[in-house]
Amino acid sequence: MTEGQDVLGEVVAMLVEVVGEDFLLDVEVGPDTTFNRDLALESIEFVALAEKLQGRYGDRVDLPAFIAGMDLDEIMNMTVGDLVAHIGSRLGAAAV
């Protein structure tokens, strides 16, 4: 559980860095925050996030591959929690 919490904290920190703190004054970023509707993440910001994830977790976490398995509605509704769960499962799988 603590690892999940840590990953969540790290992902939120990366998002704050990518988006900019000033733009998150009205948004509490948590597991239910959606990338599309709540954060309106732009493609250039998405690329920046993918790079940060790669830098932190290496090849174990591949954001483009994660997206490749989703349909349009899933991509539209993807939350921070979905990404954290994916990272957790990849890290867990790698540890085995």
Next chain:
Amino acid sequence: MRGRRVKVPSLLGDMPASLGGGALSLRGEDTGRRRFLFVVPPLVGHINPTVALAAELTSRGHRVAWAGHRETLEPLLRPGSRIYPAEDPELTAKLQDARREWLGLRGPAALKFLWEEFIVPLGHAMMPGVEAAIDRFRPDAIICDQQALAGPVAARLNDVPWVTSATTSAEFTRPLAAMPLVEEWVREQIGDFQLDYEIEDLLDLRFSDHLVLVFSTAALMGDTSFFPDHFAFIGPALGRPAAGAAADFPWEWLDGKRPAVLVSLGTVNGEAGERFFRVAAEAVADLDVQAVFVAPEGVLPDPPDNILVRPHVPQLKVLERMSAVVTHGGHNTVCESLAHGLPLVVAPIRDDQPIIARQVEGAGAGLTVRFARASAGELAEALFEVLTEDSFTEAAERVRASFAAAGGAAEAADRLEKLT
């Protein structure tokens, strides 16, 4: 631009020369004169390139007409142009209301909206009008915008050759390749649309198997060598009438001593656009440049001395005086800028714009910045870089040369003449 503008002496009435090889045909049935119907969505950026192409075709003695939304088409076309209404007032009203919602959409949500709320219902709404236009105008070929599905379907039902008009090149780089389920979903939308008209031999209606006109070239898009020969990469077709009168523009304001920059978000507005203009004004205020902002009245009530704000400008003429362009990445503005050899700063918002922005970066002709959260600092830095580093202007110049060599509207007209 090259073109065969052979005018026939009045002796022959309005019968033009045979366009096959310059020799006159005496057979009344085949004068070389052809009839081309353009089927377009109610989008300025998708209509403008057809206007330039139509001018080339009519100068060669061919007849042209448009099927689409009359109120959108009329101000963009030459007076007296033939328009067959293909629209549904109910859908038009609905789209007006949905505009606000659309302005807030990005990425996948914008894609879903584009197909479910725009392309598919627009296709159905346009079908009766396009079929009536075919019946009355009797075109030899139908030139169909990629977002006007009624064009290819009506053409197929009526057994008329059809041509794709791709006014943005985004669909040619498989932008959804990384999202296979989404790519499949788009194909399903196109397939279902044909099934609704009992066409069972399904085609991808975005790509004609007769002729595909792409208003760009490999110098911007990347490798195009693997496309079949009926894909014609003709570069931009620029011969459209200016939206703003050249006489009304205060040319003397441009001092010619400093680089000048055009800042334009096309026909897109909304709150996020207003914010971007304010940030861009802040960015430009501290640079030793002059900037022309194409922005609605009131967005920048008290601009600094080095900014001129105009609601409309004669863009092609203004570009001749610019050193760089800041844009949201609409395909026409990007290509018009590059056709003048100008480097770009692109702040893409949605739809094809992020893809076009990547093309610009890939070609080395500009930089991408954020749109909704762009800061004055990052914008000023990007602008300074494209203005001062020669590599950007050199890359833009390479694209300009490739556009010029591609032939534009004249090349498109050549290909259309060979088709029919």
